[in-house]
Amino acid sequence: MSQIYTYEEIAKHNSPDDTWIVIEGKVYDVSKFLDEHPGGEEIIFELAGTDATENFEDIGHSDDALKILKKMYIGDLDKASKPVKVVPKVEVTRKSDENGGLLVCMIGGICLAIAYYYLND
Ligand code: HEM
Structure with a gap:
């Protein structure tokens, strides 16, 4: 018999190195x-x-895609379980966005300091 997983269990595998x-x-x-x-x-x-059925099917993936998918099968969804809210863990792009924000703040701060210096001259 195949392994059965609840939405709650599946939701724990939402990081880049552990994705279900x-x-x-x-x-x-x-x-x-x-x-x-x-x-x-x-x-x-x-x-x-999460359940990606709609997204997967909307693209109209080929038979090749289905073959690849088959190899990654690990079990079945417990259909009696309830979907839970899932927020992906640490996204690579978000991290660089944060750094970008910090840089803008630093440059803004330096400009303000220079303006203050000259205005008070
Ligand atoms: C996890 C299982 C998935 C597998 C094994 C898979 C596999 C593939 C493969 C083999 C292709 C090349 C075209 C084809 O053979 O159909 C492809 C293309 C694509 N897939 Fe997936 N896919 C998966 C999930 C998804 C999901 C969940 C989405 C979207 C939400 C998605 C979006 C796309 C898009 C947009 C392309 C088109 C890329 C292009 O032609 O520029 N895929 N996928």
């Missing part, structure tokens, strides 16, 4: 596939720990 997703009631561990995905890793990562 659900497609059509089946659970897949796609961690190792993320960086090979032709559609980009972020698009899957944003759905980490």
Whole structure:
């Protein structure tokens, strides 16, 4: 018998090195596939720990994609469990955005200090 996972259990696997997703009631561990995905890793990562059936089917993936998916199958979704809210853990792009924000603040601060210096001359 295959392993059954609840939404709650699946939701715990939402980081870049541990990514599970659900497609059509089946659970897949796609961690190792993320960086090979032709559609980009972020698009899957944003759905980490959730049911991605609609998103997967909307794209109209090929039979090849389905074959790759089959290899990553780890079990079935417990359909009696309730979906939980999942927020992906640490996104690479978000991190650099934060650094960008810090840089803007620092430059802004320096400009203010210079303006203050000259205005008070
Ligand atoms: C986790 C399971 C997935 C597998 C195994 C997979 C596999 C693939 C493969 C093999 C392709 C190349 C085209 C094709 O053969 O159909 C592809 C393309 C693509 N996939 Fe996925 N995919 C997965 C999940 C997703 C999800 C959840 C999304 C979107 C929300 C997505 C979005 C895309 C997009 C946008 C492309 C088109 C890339 C392009 O042609 O520029 N994929 N995927």
